[in-house]
Amino acid sequence: MTQNPLLSLRDVNIGYRTPSGMVRAANDINLDLFESDALGIVGESGSGKSTLAMGILDLLADNAEVRGQAVFNGKNLIGLPEKEMRSIRWREISVVFQKSMNSFSPVYKIGEQIHDIYKVHRPGSSRAESDGAITRLLGVVNLTDRVLGMYQHQLSGGMLQRICIALSLIFDPKIVVFDEATTALDVVTQGQVIGEIKRLQHDFHVSSLLITHDISVVAETCNRVAVMYAGYIMETGPVRSVIEEPLHPYTQGLISSFPTLESGKKMIRGIPGTLPDLKEEVPGCIFAPRCPKAQEKCRKQRPQPQEAATQHTVACHFWGRD
Amino acid sequence: MSRYLLKRFLTAVLTVLFVFVLNFVLIRLAPGDPITILAGQDNPSQEQIDILKAKYGLDKPIFVQLLAYLKNLLKGDMGTSIIYGRPVFDVISERLGPTLLLSLTGAVIALVIGTSLAIVASRKPGGLLDNIISYIAYVLYSMPAFWLGLIVILFFASYLGWLPTAGMIDARAGYTGWAHVLDVAKHLILPAGALALVGVPAYFRIGRSSMMQVVKNDYVNLFKAAGMDRKKVYRKYLFREAMLPTITTFGIRLAYIIGGSAATEIVFAWPGMGTLVLSAIQTRDYPMLMGNYLILSISVAVWMILVDLIYAVADPRIRLS
Numbered sequence: 346m347t348q349n350p351l352l353s354l355r356d357v358n359i360g361y362r363t364p365s366g367m368v369r370a371a372n373d374i375n376l377d378l379f380e381s382d383a384l385g386i387v388g389e390s391g392s393g394k395s396t397l398a399m400g401i402l403d404l405l406a407d408n409a410e411v412r413g414q415a416v417f418n419g420k421n422l423i424g425l426p427e428k429e430m431r432s433i434r435w436r437e438i439s440v441v442f443q444k445s446m447n448s449f450s451p452v453y454k455i456g457e458q459i460h461d462i463y464k465v466h467r468p469g470s471s472r473a474e475s476d477g478a479i480t481r482l483l484g485v486v487n488l489t490d491r492v493l494g495m496y497q498h499q500l501s502g503g504m505l506q507r508i509c510i511a512l513s514l515i516f517d518p519k520i521v522v523f524d525e526a527t528t529a530l531d532v533v534t535q536g537q538v539i540g541e542i543k544r545l546q547h548d549f550h551v552s553s554l555l556i557t558h559d560i561s562v563v564a565e566t567c568n569r570v571a572v573m574y575a576g577y578i579m580e581t582g583p584v585r586s587v588i589e590e591p592l593h594p595y596t597q598g599l600i601s602s603f604p605t606l607e608s609g610k611k612m613i614r615g616i617p618g619t620l621p622d623l624k625e626e627v628p629g630c631i632f633a634p635r636c637p638k639a640q641e642k643c644r645k646q647r648p649q650p651q652e653a654a655t656q657h658t659v660a661c662h663f664w665g666r667d
Numbered sequence: 668m669s670r671y672l673l674k675r676f677l678t679a680v681l682t683v684l685f686v687f688v689l690n691f692v693l694i695r696l697a698p699g700d701p702i703t704i705l706a707g708q709d710n711p712s713q714e715q716i717d718i719l720k721a722k723y724g725l726d727k728p729i730f731v732q733l734l735a736y737l738k739n740l741l742k743g744d745m746g747t748s749i750i751y752g753r754p755v756f757d758v759i760s761e762r763l764g765p766t767l768l769l770s771l772t773g774a775v776i777a778l779v780i781g782t783s784l785a786i787v788a789s790r791k792p793g794g795l796l797d798n799i800i801s802y803i804a805y806v807l808y809s810m811p812a813f814w815l816g817l818i819v820i821l822f823f824a825s826y827l828g829w830l831p832t833a834g835m836i837d838a839r840a841g842y843t844g845w846a847h848v849l850d851v852a853k854h855l856i857l858p859a860g861a862l863a864l865v866g867v868p869a870y871f872r873i874g875r876s877s878m879m880q881v882v883k884n885d886y887v888n889l890f891k892a893a894g895m896d897r898k899k900v901y902r903k904y905l906f907r908e909a910m911l912p913t914i915t916t917f918g919i920r921l922a923y924i925i926g927g928s929a930a931t932e933i934v935f936a937w938p939g940m941g942t943l944v945l946s947a948i949q950t951r952d953y954p955m956l957m958g959n960y961l962i963l964s965i966s967v968a969v970w971m972i973l974v975d976l977i978y979a980v981a982d983p984r985i986r987l988s
Binding site: 402404430431432433434435436439440442447448449450451452453454458461462465466496498509 | 884886890893894896899982
């Protein structure tokens, strides 16, 4: 890509301090997000994908330690003073969270809570102004301003998630992070919400960072994908290229563990084994204990990302070879 | 809404009536009666006893007595105390004020202190401050109010001599105006303090666990991600939601405000309803007892309805139907 990245992650490391040692949740992450880009980060639960996104926005618990560089608008977000960070949150980078059912307080009406969020970056604005701003966006997600006078418990999960999506756009941010934004929804609603995400990516020129364990969601909504496993990025590349020709054994396993419409009676294969203990320092490839292709070298030397095809990088000593 | 209230009101009336009848019958089935006390101890003759019984209508069957009482009650007459010789209503209204003053002061102080400590402790669960407060709360929780009352009397009143040991006013001084208010306040400190201290742990524990629960809410993340000031999230959102269980607890405790501090009143010789009920039981003063029971059960019933209404206002998820 010739253009400058909007958000550029360099050697980002995130760990959680626990009484029994440091849990390495994300290691040596290098990623770029470009303008009007849609990057998906895919990986199983505990792979560190959410930690990575929340770490950049300094939204992690107090015991998290974030190091490295996350350059946005020429500023390194990591270690940015709280006050400066607050001015970037939502106005430049907003988030759509996973749990839509509890995304608002149960004791205030939705409209009032949106007004409170609106006032963070538009101090002194009236309720009418915030209502106006959100109503315009509610249309995009097929809702009306009727929801503003309602309480959280009067709305369905899908409606709440739509409100969250509309709310994420209220300040015209450059980047929207979708953190498992479709995971808690039923399949039909999920399909609708994915459609709305695609529409807003197109209409609002926002770049999106989509975090999910569901590679089919990435396939529908993203143009590039990064596959994460146990805190490491295994493979990055254009969505088509990664899904059709996965180079890393982990990606291959991940893709074959999802059913497709065309697969017929082909067996859905899982990946044997479970995530490694992230407290232990592993000298070699983190996936080696579960990898069908692992050899002695994999256990001793960590593979560095290498460009295997155009914009398609993979961190494996024996990528692609069968 | 109005249908709901009507239903609740009718249920309350039935409950009060049931409690009343039960009490009316039970106390008469209990051994002893007011006649023995009225007649004195030097072996009253059967004739004397019969005259007294007839005078207070105690010679009639229980059912007839009950109906007579209810008939008078409907006319607004709660009867005359056998021992005091004055209308029951007059005696109770004199005692209601001091009881409310003592219980309400104790309850409000307990609520404020308990909740404040909960907020402080929940900032760092498991921290030193949290541990110290929790430990003290456990100790206080295990103490009955009257026992703590005796201890504070021994220490602050008898040993240090800072505060009066008992009563509500200094009868010999005969203060008026502000001096009277100050005098009452001075007498109030120990009993209200004892009541408040044993009340603190409940509010502390409920507030603390509720606070720790609500900070885990997902919307906290949303507001934080939106750049909202942590303090604002706390003040406007978390606090109100965390207070919901506290409101319920406070409401339920207030329902027992008239009878709940009886033991403390007795320890401090506080001229409230607690001491009145105790003496009425000892002397088998039937009309006085019935009057007290009636006021107690009505206040509990009314207050329960009020708590539900308040809760519905505070928590929009609650629908009254």
